[in-house]
Amino acid sequence: MIRSMYSGVSGMKGFQTKLDVIGNNIANVNTVGFKKSSVVFQDMLSQTVSSVGVNPAQVGLGSSAASIQQNHNPGSGMMTGVGTDLAIMGEGFFIVGDPLTDAFDNPTVNQSYYLTRTGNFVVDEFGSLRTSQGHYLLNKNQEKIRINPEEYSSFAIKDDGQVYGMNKNTGNEEALAGQQIAIFAPANPAGLRKVGGSLYEMTTAAGPNGTINFGVEEENVSKIQSGMLEMSNVELTEEFTEMIIAQRGFQANSKMITTSDEILQELVNLKR
Incomplete structure:
Protein backbone atom coordinates (compact mmCIF):
# COMPACT_ATOMS: atom_id res chain seq x y z
CA MET A 1 0.00 0.00 0.00
CA ILE A 2 2.82 2.38 0.82
CA ARG A 3 4.52 1.39 -2.46
CA SER A 4 1.35 2.07 -4.42
CA MET A 5 1.02 5.49 -2.82
CA TYR A 6 4.54 6.55 -3.75
CA SER A 7 4.08 5.10 -7.23
CA GLY A 8 1.00 7.28 -7.60
CA VAL A 9 2.98 10.32 -6.49
CA SER A 10 5.69 9.64 -9.08
CA GLY A 11 3.04 9.18 -11.75
CA MET A 12 1.41 12.51 -10.87
CA LYS A 13 4.78 14.26 -11.05
CA GLY A 14 5.47 12.75 -14.46
CA PHE A 15 2.10 13.71 -15.91
CA GLN A 16 2.47 17.21 -14.46
CA THR A 17 5.72 17.53 -16.41
CA LYS A 18 3.94 16.26 -19.53
CA LEU A 19 1.20 18.87 -19.07
CA ASP A 20 3.85 21.58 -18.65
CA VAL A 21 5.45 20.58 -21.97
CA ILE A 22 2.08 20.40 -23.74
CA GLY A 23 1.13 23.81 -22.37
CA ASN A 24 4.34 25.31 -23.73
CA ASN A 25 3.74 23.71 -27.13
CA ILE A 26 0.22 25.12 -27.35
CA ALA A 27 1.38 28.56 -26.18
CA ASN A 28 3.83 28.62 -29.11
CA VAL A 29 1.48 27.32 -31.79
CA ASN A 30 1.91 30.62 -33.70
CA THR A 31 5.57 31.23 -32.85
CA VAL A 32 7.67 31.47 -36.02
CA GLY A 33 10.20 28.64 -36.26
CA PHE A 34 9.15 27.01 -32.97
CA LYS A 35 9.89 23.29 -32.51
CA LYS A 36 7.63 21.28 -30.22
CA SER A 37 8.82 18.98 -27.45
CA SER A 38 7.57 15.71 -25.99
CA VAL A 39 8.21 13.81 -22.76
CA VAL A 40 9.59 10.26 -22.71
CA PHE A 41 8.91 8.24 -19.54
CA GLN A 42 10.77 5.36 -17.95
CA ASP A 43 10.01 3.04 -15.05
CA MET A 44 11.88 3.47 -11.81
CA LEU A 45 13.61 0.82 -9.70
CA SER A 46 11.77 -2.40 -8.96
CA GLN A 47 11.77 -4.16 -5.61
CA THR A 48 12.32 -7.92 -5.68
CA VAL A 49 9.89 -9.55 -3.28
CA SER A 50 10.82 -13.12 -4.11
CA SER A 51 13.50 -15.00 -6.05
CA VAL A 52 11.80 -18.38 -5.73
CA GLY A 53 10.73 -19.97 -8.98
CA VAL A 54 11.75 -19.54 -12.57
CA ASN A 55 11.02 -15.83 -12.85
CA PRO A 56 11.77 -13.20 -10.19
CA ALA A 57 8.80 -11.56 -8.49
CA GLN A 58 9.26 -7.79 -8.61
CA VAL A 59 7.09 -4.82 -7.75
CA GLY A 60 7.71 -1.57 -9.61
CA LEU A 61 8.22 1.65 -7.69
CA GLY A 62 6.71 4.12 -10.11
CA SER A 63 7.83 6.10 -13.15
CA SER A 64 9.87 9.18 -13.99
CA ALA A 65 10.51 11.47 -16.95
CA ALA A 66 13.50 10.07 -18.84
CA SER A 67 13.92 12.98 -21.24
CA ILE A 68 12.19 15.90 -22.94
CA GLN A 69 12.92 15.60 -26.64
CA GLN A 70 12.66 18.32 -29.25
CA ASN A 71 11.00 17.56 -32.56
CA HIS A 72 12.86 19.38 -35.35
CA ASN A 73 10.59 18.41 -38.21
CA PRO A 74 9.99 21.47 -40.42
CA GLY A 75 6.87 23.52 -39.89
CA SER A 76 4.56 24.70 -42.66
CA MET A 231 5.69 28.47 -38.82
CA SER A 232 5.57 26.33 -35.68
CA ASN A 233 5.45 22.55 -36.14
CA VAL A 234 2.90 22.20 -33.31
CA GLU A 235 -0.26 20.29 -34.32
CA LEU A 236 -3.13 21.25 -32.04
CA THR A 237 -5.04 18.00 -32.64
CA GLU A 238 -2.06 15.98 -31.41
CA GLU A 239 -1.49 18.27 -28.43
CA PHE A 240 -5.14 18.10 -27.34
CA THR A 241 -5.07 14.31 -27.59
CA GLU A 242 -1.90 14.15 -25.48
CA MET A 243 -3.46 16.60 -23.04
CA ILE A 244 -6.44 14.28 -22.52
CA ILE A 245 -4.12 11.32 -21.95
CA ALA A 246 -2.03 13.32 -19.46
CA GLN A 247 -5.14 14.54 -17.65
CA ARG A 248 -6.60 11.04 -17.33
CA GLY A 249 -3.23 9.67 -16.23
CA PHE A 250 -2.97 12.36 -13.56
CA GLN A 251 -6.49 11.58 -12.35
CA ALA A 252 -5.80 7.83 -12.27
CA ASN A 253 -2.66 8.29 -10.19
CA SER A 254 -4.51 10.63 -7.89
CA LYS A 255 -7.18 7.97 -7.45
CA MET A 256 -4.45 5.45 -6.64
CA ILE A 257 -3.26 7.66 -3.79
CA THR A 258 -6.75 8.11 -2.35
CA THR A 259 -7.44 4.36 -2.63
CA SER A 260 -4.20 3.54 -0.78
CA ASP A 261 -5.13 6.09 1.86
CA GLU A 262 -8.56 4.48 2.33
CA ILE A 263 -6.97 1.05 2.80
CA LEU A 264 -4.54 2.48 5.37
CA GLN A 265 -7.47 4.04 7.16
CA GLU A 266 -9.19 0.66 7.31
CA LEU A 267 -6.07 -0.84 8.89
CA VAL A 268 -6.03 1.92 11.48
CA ASN A 269 -9.67 1.27 12.25
CA LEU A 270 -8.94 -2.43 12.93
CA LYS A 271 -7.08 -1.33 16.07
CA ARG A 272 -10.22 0.26 17.53
Whole structure:
Protein backbone atom coordinates (compact mmCIF):
# COMPACT_ATOMS: atom_id res chain seq x y z
CA MET A 1 0.00 0.00 0.00
CA ILE A 2 2.82 2.38 0.82
CA ARG A 3 4.52 1.39 -2.46
CA SER A 4 1.35 2.07 -4.42
CA MET A 5 1.02 5.49 -2.82
CA TYR A 6 4.54 6.55 -3.75
CA SER A 7 4.08 5.10 -7.23
CA GLY A 8 1.00 7.28 -7.60
CA VAL A 9 2.98 10.32 -6.49
CA SER A 10 5.69 9.64 -9.08
CA GLY A 11 3.04 9.18 -11.75
CA MET A 12 1.41 12.51 -10.87
CA LYS A 13 4.78 14.26 -11.05
CA GLY A 14 5.47 12.75 -14.46
CA PHE A 15 2.10 13.71 -15.91
CA GLN A 16 2.47 17.21 -14.46
CA THR A 17 5.72 17.53 -16.41
CA LYS A 18 3.94 16.26 -19.53
CA LEU A 19 1.20 18.87 -19.07
CA ASP A 20 3.85 21.58 -18.65
CA VAL A 21 5.45 20.58 -21.97
CA ILE A 22 2.08 20.40 -23.74
CA GLY A 23 1.13 23.81 -22.37
CA ASN A 24 4.34 25.31 -23.73
CA ASN A 25 3.74 23.71 -27.13
CA ILE A 26 0.22 25.12 -27.35
CA ALA A 27 1.38 28.56 -26.18
CA ASN A 28 3.83 28.62 -29.11
CA VAL A 29 1.48 27.32 -31.79
CA ASN A 30 1.91 30.62 -33.70
CA THR A 31 5.57 31.23 -32.85
CA VAL A 32 7.67 31.47 -36.02
CA GLY A 33 10.20 28.64 -36.26
CA PHE A 34 9.15 27.01 -32.97
CA LYS A 35 9.89 23.29 -32.51
CA LYS A 36 7.63 21.28 -30.22
CA SER A 37 8.82 18.98 -27.45
CA SER A 38 7.57 15.71 -25.99
CA VAL A 39 8.21 13.81 -22.76
CA VAL A 40 9.59 10.26 -22.71
CA PHE A 41 8.91 8.24 -19.54
CA GLN A 42 10.77 5.36 -17.95
CA ASP A 43 10.01 3.04 -15.05
CA MET A 44 11.88 3.47 -11.81
CA LEU A 45 13.61 0.82 -9.70
CA SER A 46 11.77 -2.40 -8.96
CA GLN A 47 11.77 -4.16 -5.61
CA THR A 48 12.32 -7.92 -5.68
CA VAL A 49 9.89 -9.55 -3.28
CA SER A 50 10.82 -13.12 -4.11
CA SER A 51 13.50 -15.00 -6.05
CA VAL A 52 11.80 -18.38 -5.73
CA GLY A 53 10.73 -19.97 -8.98
CA VAL A 54 11.75 -19.54 -12.57
CA ASN A 55 11.02 -15.83 -12.85
CA PRO A 56 11.77 -13.20 -10.19
CA ALA A 57 8.80 -11.56 -8.49
CA GLN A 58 9.26 -7.79 -8.61
CA VAL A 59 7.09 -4.82 -7.75
CA GLY A 60 7.71 -1.57 -9.61
CA LEU A 61 8.22 1.65 -7.69
CA GLY A 62 6.71 4.12 -10.11
CA SER A 63 7.83 6.10 -13.15
CA SER A 64 9.87 9.18 -13.99
CA ALA A 65 10.51 11.47 -16.95
CA ALA A 66 13.50 10.07 -18.84
CA SER A 67 13.92 12.98 -21.24
CA ILE A 68 12.19 15.90 -22.94
CA GLN A 69 12.92 15.60 -26.64
CA GLN A 70 12.66 18.32 -29.25
CA ASN A 71 11.00 17.56 -32.56
CA HIS A 72 12.86 19.38 -35.35
CA ASN A 73 10.59 18.41 -38.21
CA PRO A 74 9.99 21.47 -40.42
CA GLY A 75 6.87 23.52 -39.89
CA SER A 76 4.56 24.70 -42.66
CA GLY A 77 5.56 27.72 -44.73
CA MET A 78 3.64 30.99 -44.77
CA MET A 79 4.07 33.41 -47.66
CA THR A 80 4.56 37.01 -46.54
CA GLY A 81 5.96 38.72 -49.61
CA VAL A 82 8.51 40.55 -47.44
CA GLY A 83 11.99 40.22 -48.90
CA THR A 84 13.70 40.05 -45.50
CA ASP A 85 11.48 37.18 -44.31
CA LEU A 86 13.51 34.01 -44.85
CA ALA A 87 12.72 30.32 -44.47
CA ILE A 88 15.14 27.41 -44.69
CA MET A 89 13.85 24.70 -46.98
CA GLY A 90 15.50 21.63 -45.48
CA GLU A 91 17.88 21.09 -42.58
CA GLY A 92 19.98 23.71 -40.87
CA PHE A 93 19.78 26.94 -38.93
CA PHE A 94 20.59 30.59 -39.46
CA ILE A 95 23.62 31.75 -37.47
CA VAL A 96 23.20 34.99 -35.56
CA GLY A 97 25.52 36.95 -33.29
CA ASP A 98 25.08 39.10 -30.20
CA PRO A 99 23.79 42.63 -30.83
CA LEU A 100 27.16 44.09 -29.79
CA THR A 101 28.79 46.13 -32.55
CA ASP A 102 32.20 46.02 -30.87
CA ALA A 103 32.18 42.22 -30.96
CA PHE A 104 32.33 42.37 -34.77
CA ASP A 105 34.61 45.36 -35.16
CA ASN A 106 37.06 44.47 -32.40
CA PRO A 107 38.70 41.01 -32.70
CA THR A 108 39.65 41.03 -28.99
CA VAL A 109 36.02 40.96 -27.90
CA ASN A 110 34.55 37.48 -27.47
CA GLN A 111 31.55 36.83 -29.68
CA SER A 112 28.67 34.49 -28.91
CA TYR A 113 26.90 32.72 -31.76
CA TYR A 114 23.40 31.27 -31.72
CA LEU A 115 21.25 29.24 -34.09
CA THR A 116 17.66 29.97 -35.06
CA ARG A 117 14.98 28.95 -37.55
CA THR A 118 13.13 32.23 -37.03
CA GLY A 119 13.58 34.17 -40.25
CA ASN A 120 11.66 37.43 -39.73
CA PHE A 121 14.67 39.70 -40.14
CA VAL A 122 14.67 43.48 -40.45
CA VAL A 123 17.14 45.96 -41.94
CA ASP A 124 18.59 48.49 -39.52
CA GLU A 125 19.77 52.02 -40.31
CA PHE A 126 23.21 50.73 -41.35
CA GLY A 127 21.86 48.14 -43.80
CA SER A 128 22.47 45.12 -41.55
CA LEU A 129 19.98 42.26 -41.25
CA ARG A 130 18.92 41.67 -37.65
CA THR A 131 16.40 39.63 -35.69
CA SER A 132 13.59 41.32 -33.77
CA GLN A 133 15.78 40.98 -30.64
CA GLY A 134 18.66 42.74 -32.39
CA HIS A 135 20.93 39.76 -33.17
CA TYR A 136 22.87 40.11 -36.43
CA LEU A 137 22.45 37.61 -39.26
CA LEU A 138 25.92 36.34 -40.20
CA ASN A 139 27.57 35.30 -43.44
CA LYS A 140 30.06 32.51 -44.08
CA ASN A 141 32.92 34.82 -43.09
CA GLN A 142 31.43 35.23 -39.58
CA GLU A 143 30.54 38.84 -40.41
CA LYS A 144 27.29 40.77 -40.52
CA ILE A 145 25.09 40.55 -43.57
CA ARG A 146 25.23 44.20 -44.60
CA ILE A 147 23.85 46.05 -47.63
CA ASN A 148 25.22 49.55 -48.15
CA PRO A 149 22.10 51.76 -48.60
CA GLU A 150 24.19 54.52 -50.20
CA GLU A 151 25.39 52.20 -52.96
CA TYR A 152 22.38 49.94 -53.55
CA SER A 153 18.77 51.00 -53.99
CA SER A 154 17.36 47.54 -53.23
CA PHE A 155 18.48 43.98 -52.67
CA ALA A 156 17.31 40.39 -53.05
CA ILE A 157 18.34 37.09 -51.49
CA LYS A 158 18.64 34.04 -53.74
CA ASP A 159 17.97 30.44 -52.72
CA ASP A 160 21.67 29.78 -52.09
CA GLY A 161 21.77 32.61 -49.56
CA GLN A 162 23.73 34.98 -51.80
CA VAL A 163 22.68 38.62 -51.46
CA TYR A 164 22.30 40.65 -54.66
CA GLY A 165 22.00 44.44 -54.77
CA MET A 166 20.66 46.87 -57.34
CA ASN A 167 23.50 49.29 -58.00
CA LYS A 168 22.31 52.90 -57.96
CA ASN A 169 24.92 54.05 -60.45
CA THR A 170 24.70 51.31 -63.08
CA GLY A 171 21.16 50.07 -62.50
CA ASN A 172 22.44 46.51 -62.66
CA GLU A 173 21.92 43.72 -60.16
CA GLU A 174 25.20 42.42 -58.78
CA ALA A 175 26.26 39.89 -56.17
CA LEU A 176 27.58 41.45 -52.99
CA ALA A 177 31.05 40.09 -52.29
CA GLY A 178 31.19 37.99 -49.12
CA GLN A 179 27.50 38.48 -48.41
CA GLN A 180 26.23 34.89 -48.49
CA ILE A 181 24.07 33.78 -45.58
CA ALA A 182 25.60 31.00 -43.50
CA ILE A 183 23.54 27.89 -42.74
CA PHE A 184 24.72 25.33 -40.23
CA ALA A 185 23.17 21.87 -39.76
CA PRO A 186 24.31 20.21 -36.50
CA ALA A 187 24.66 16.45 -36.46
CA ASN A 188 22.10 16.12 -33.66
CA PRO A 189 19.74 19.13 -33.57
CA ALA A 190 17.84 17.59 -30.64
CA GLY A 191 20.97 18.18 -28.58
CA LEU A 192 20.76 21.96 -28.95
CA ARG A 193 20.00 24.00 -25.82
CA LYS A 194 17.19 26.56 -25.90
CA VAL A 195 18.27 29.95 -24.54
CA GLY A 196 15.06 31.90 -25.14
CA GLY A 197 14.05 34.29 -27.88
CA SER A 198 13.71 31.39 -30.36
CA LEU A 199 17.50 30.91 -30.16
CA TYR A 200 19.52 27.74 -29.67
CA GLU A 201 22.98 27.30 -28.21
CA MET A 202 25.41 24.74 -29.58
CA THR A 203 26.41 21.90 -27.23
CA THR A 204 28.72 18.90 -27.39
CA ALA A 205 25.61 16.70 -27.62
CA ALA A 206 24.60 18.46 -30.85
CA GLY A 207 27.91 18.13 -32.65
CA PRO A 208 31.66 17.57 -32.38
CA ASN A 209 33.31 19.90 -29.85
CA GLY A 210 30.07 21.85 -29.54
CA THR A 211 31.19 24.43 -32.11
CA ILE A 212 29.46 26.03 -35.07
CA ASN A 213 31.12 25.49 -38.44
CA PHE A 214 30.60 28.48 -40.73
CA GLY A 215 32.22 26.71 -43.67
CA VAL A 216 29.65 23.91 -44.04
CA GLU A 217 28.24 23.93 -47.56
CA GLU A 218 24.51 23.33 -47.81
CA GLU A 219 24.10 23.56 -51.57
CA ASN A 220 21.71 20.96 -52.99
CA VAL A 221 20.68 20.16 -49.40
CA SER A 222 19.07 23.25 -47.89
CA LYS A 223 17.82 26.31 -49.71
CA ILE A 224 16.64 29.72 -48.52
CA GLN A 225 13.22 30.95 -49.57
CA SER A 226 12.80 34.71 -49.49
CA GLY A 227 9.36 36.18 -48.73
CA MET A 228 8.35 33.19 -46.58
CA LEU A 229 8.40 32.26 -42.89
CA GLU A 230 8.50 28.81 -41.33
CA MET A 231 5.69 28.47 -38.82
CA SER A 232 5.57 26.33 -35.68
CA ASN A 233 5.45 22.55 -36.14
CA VAL A 234 2.90 22.20 -33.31
CA GLU A 235 -0.26 20.29 -34.32
CA LEU A 236 -3.13 21.25 -32.04
CA THR A 237 -5.04 18.00 -32.64
CA GLU A 238 -2.06 15.98 -31.41
CA GLU A 239 -1.49 18.27 -28.43
CA PHE A 240 -5.14 18.10 -27.34
CA THR A 241 -5.07 14.31 -27.59
CA GLU A 242 -1.90 14.15 -25.48
CA MET A 243 -3.46 16.60 -23.04
CA ILE A 244 -6.44 14.28 -22.52
CA ILE A 245 -4.12 11.32 -21.95
CA ALA A 246 -2.03 13.32 -19.46
CA GLN A 247 -5.14 14.54 -17.65
CA ARG A 248 -6.60 11.04 -17.33
CA GLY A 249 -3.23 9.67 -16.23
CA PHE A 250 -2.97 12.36 -13.56
CA GLN A 251 -6.49 11.58 -12.35
CA ALA A 252 -5.80 7.83 -12.27
CA ASN A 253 -2.66 8.29 -10.19
CA SER A 254 -4.51 10.63 -7.89
CA LYS A 255 -7.18 7.97 -7.45
CA MET A 256 -4.45 5.45 -6.64
CA ILE A 257 -3.26 7.66 -3.79
CA THR A 258 -6.75 8.11 -2.35
CA THR A 259 -7.44 4.36 -2.63
CA SER A 260 -4.20 3.54 -0.78
CA ASP A 261 -5.13 6.09 1.86
CA GLU A 262 -8.56 4.48 2.33
CA ILE A 263 -6.97 1.05 2.80
CA LEU A 264 -4.54 2.48 5.37
CA GLN A 265 -7.47 4.04 7.16
CA GLU A 266 -9.19 0.66 7.31
CA LEU A 267 -6.07 -0.84 8.89
CA VAL A 268 -6.03 1.92 11.48
CA ASN A 269 -9.67 1.27 12.25
CA LEU A 270 -8.94 -2.43 12.93
CA LYS A 271 -7.08 -1.33 16.07
CA ARG A 272 -10.22 0.26 17.53
